[in-house]
Amino acid sequence: MKEISCKLLVIGAGPGGYVCAIRAGQLGIDTVIVEAGKPGGTCLNVGCIPSKALIHAAEEFEKVSHMAGGNSPLGISVSAPVLDLARTVAWKDGIVSRLNSGVAGLLKKARVKTVQGWATFRDGKTVEVETEIGMQVIRAETIVIATGSAPVELPSLPFGGPVISSTETLALSEVPKRLAVVGGGYIGLELGMAFAKMGAKVTVVEALPRVLAQYDAELTRPVVKRLAELGIEVMLGAKAKGLSTQGQAGKGDALLVETSDGKSAKVAADKILVTVGRKPVTEGWGLDQIDLDRAGKFIRIDDQCRTSMRGVFAIGDVTGEPMLAHRAMAQGEMVAEIVAGHKRSWDKRCIPAVCFTDPELVTAGLSPEEAKSQGEIKIGMFPFTANGRAMTRLGEDGFVRVVARADNHLVLGIQAVGQGVSELSTAFGLALEMGARLEDIAGTIHAHPTQGEGFQEAALKALGHALHI
Incomplete structure (x- = not known):
């Protein structure tokens, strides 16, 4: 049994864990990171990145399919x-690799040492790692738990076979007919819409x-319209009860x-994709x-990501909502700097969230309803039907919306729905982080013709x- 000692041990090499380890290494901290799978975690290997690759392939296939039908307004016809799909998945796997x-x-x-294997706590300073070459014991002054999350399994629909x-889903070699x-959340609709574009009959x-109940109805209306256009049947108020072999x-x-x-x-279904949420990975690594302390099923943390045990931090999905890779990354960077002796705290003023449906959704800061609870507000909304760049991309369905305080015009929240609006999330986050007022956004010259002009116009409208x- 080998033993090594270090100043910082990071458990999990997902977005939060690897960013934490890299930043710690840059700061000269003797760091070890443990990961049972491949570096990058769920996001890189079986989540954010591969799903966006599949979504893009589906979009391209649908475009060509319309052209083949002779219905393209661009005047393009193809056979x-x-x-x-096997080649598409191979392309996706190449990106991941x-x-x-x-x-x-x-x-x-x-200069971060990577240990491949599954970590199990002995105590608050020591873990055992089962590696291919035997047991490795690691002792650390500080430990960061970044074990992430996993899909929730329904008791009536355990994963396996068609479920x-x-x-x-991201590794299928052929498109299921049905x-x-x-689950009609962002994961279910992102993948459901992609497979509908590739020819599947989706319910x-x-x-x-x-x-998309986490978003307001006005924001999701263009997505609901697109679901119908794609021929996706949506059963609302319906509960999945189990699997029946029709025989x-x-x-x-x-x-x-x-x-x-x-x-x-x-x-009727050839495959049943269950997307009813994700749960923190808190079992199997000796948390007992x-x-x-817990906050429900998550690990409780303070504004510096400290847990209830001295010298133990936790970041990312294992600490609760929002379960977003960029949240984990920000937490990981902060924790590394705290361990290095820097004065830092967790500022969650703005964590943009993007839903890669068709059209895309972006939210940053407070929704109109959340903002109203704090006082009188102003709302400005600009439709993409009046945006030249959106029209030239056949993406007029959507809008940008800005929510601000009525008294001093401080921007509290920004939302958008439309083709490619995920790329506006950075501008939205920056505006909120820097405490922009409506006048700041309205007075910033936006390039023409771009969809970003809708941001300026929404502020002008307010x-x-x-x-x-």
């Missing part, structure tokens, strides 16, 4: 396209009265559903050996003098 190597190279450059999580999606089963030749499996009126129904509507 009928064919999708080889390059990024894996990139993360590993950055860790090495920062799959997002992980298996795909049932359990979404959502227990709540509407899809008829060629019929395959069916998802048992209790509809909103209490009746039973069957949804250390006494950490001030009462929009120029292009």
Whole structure:
């Protein structure tokens, strides 16, 4: 049994963990990072990156399919396209592999020692790691828990066979003819819309009265419209109850559903994608050996990501919502600097969230309803139907919305829905982080023609003098 000692031990090499380790290495801290899988965690390997690759491939295939039908307003006609999903997945895997190597190279450059294996706590300063060459014991002055999250499994629909999580969905070698999606949140709709574009007959089963319930109805309306255009059936107020093998030749499996009126129904499906949320990975690494306070199922942390045990920090999905890679990265960088003796705290004034549906959604800061609870507000909204760049990209369906205080015009929140609006999230976050007022945004010259002009116009609208509507 080998033993090594270090100043900082990071458990988990996802976005939060590897950023924490890299920054610590840059600051001259003797750092070890432990990871059972490949560097990059869920986000890089089976989440953010591969899903966006698949979404992009689906968008391109749909564009060509429209051109083949002779319906393209651009005047482009092509022969009928064919999708080889196995090649698409191989392309996606190549991107992931390059990024894996990139993360590993950055860790090495920062002089971080990487240990491959599963870590288990002995106590608050010591872990055991089961590696390919035997047990490795690591003693550290400070430990950062960055174990991430995993898909939630429904008792009535355990993963296996036709029932799959997002992980298996991103590795399919062919497009299922019929795909049932359990859960109408961002993961379910992102992947459901992608497979619909690739030719699958998609049915979404959502227990709540509407899809994307974490966003306001005005913001999600263009997405709901697009679901219908793609031929996706959405069953609202419906609960998935289990799997039924129909037993008829060629019929395959069916998802048992209790509809909103209490009746039973069957949804024929070759694959059933369950996307009902994610849970923190708090089991399997000896959490019972250390006494950490919990916030529900998550590890409780303060504004510096400290847990209830001295010398133990926790970052990322394991600490709760929002479960976003960039949140974990920001926390990881901060913790590394705290360990190095810098004065830092966790400033969550603005954590932009992006939903990569069609069209895309972006939210930053407070929603109109959240802002109203704090006092009188002004709202400015600018539609992409009045934006030249959006029109030239056939992406007029959507808008930018700015929410500000009525008294001093301090911007409290910014939202957008539309084609490619994910790229506006940086401007939104920067405006909120720097305490911009409506006048700051309205007075900033925005390049023409761009969709970003909608941001300026929304601020002008809130001030009462929009120029292009």
